[in-house]
Amino acid sequence: MNAVDAVNAWAEAADLAGAFLLLLGCFQSLLGVIGMLRFPDVLSRSHAATKPQTLGLLLVLAGVALRLRDGIDLGTLALIAFFQFLTGPVASHLVARSAYRTGQTGSRGLLRDDLDPQLSDEDGR
């Protein structure tokens, strides 16, 4: 009887922690959206558009994992995290690269730019 109670208590605790992580993940993704609205230029917005979502998705996946608690499902969730981690940067890099090359670095300009001289050198050649 005691053992069953203990198992139930653990299951409940895992459910509760999972729900908390889900909520945290959603909140993290919401922060990304607010950042999208508040940041002025493409490069800053790409910060807000990609990274908070990655962390948010990781938290949501962790929350789901705590509620599912099943071996092969955990593997599938890990696979989702792996591919999110691998593909997100490719998209964000392409956006940032084209934004920079079309001069959309914001109206206030950059405080320091190490890349511009190197690109100008190439154009001169």
Place this chain on the structure above:
Amino acid sequence: MSNLFRDRSPYSWSLRVGTGRRVLDLPLIAWLTVIWNLLWGTLSWGNLVNGVLVAVAVCLAFPLPAVDLGLRLRPLGILRLGAYLLYDMFSSSVQVTRQIFADDPYHAAVVAVPLRSRSDLMLTATAVAVSNVPGGSIIEVRRATATVFLHVLDADDPGAIDSARRSVRRTEELVARAFGTAEDIARVARPAPDPEGDPSP
């Protein structure tokens, strides 16, 4: 298990099929089979056999060029890299949140960070790892000089650029210790190429 875990000559775990370039890369087939089984959601002998068949068929139909990636899997290093990335994601996320709700405008900057390793895999893996952490996004990578160009969100603070550069180098070191060959690790153990931080011509 294979050369992935040790410094050994590449392709000691592959089968040559026929006379052409068709090479069956056994770690790749194992990985594809794992993905197949995870996507089906149930582990059974049928799924396992089908997975192997599909993986072999895919490898034969779309042969990859025989390139030595220089990939090694070091379990301890991978754990340390994962822990560091998780910690970094949370702590940088707090910082970015503060910038989202800041009233006064901040100034962004593009910073060049020369890396120490020269292998393509290390460069790619470092760029991907850095891109996933809030606060710095990669806008350009120079392969010839192994330099990444980082867009730093809040560069007003004089220490911000330095700390961004330090964090990229720390990530690079951990990536090399997780996935790199012995040579990569030796390169990464050297001091940073130029403390001034000016991009090398």
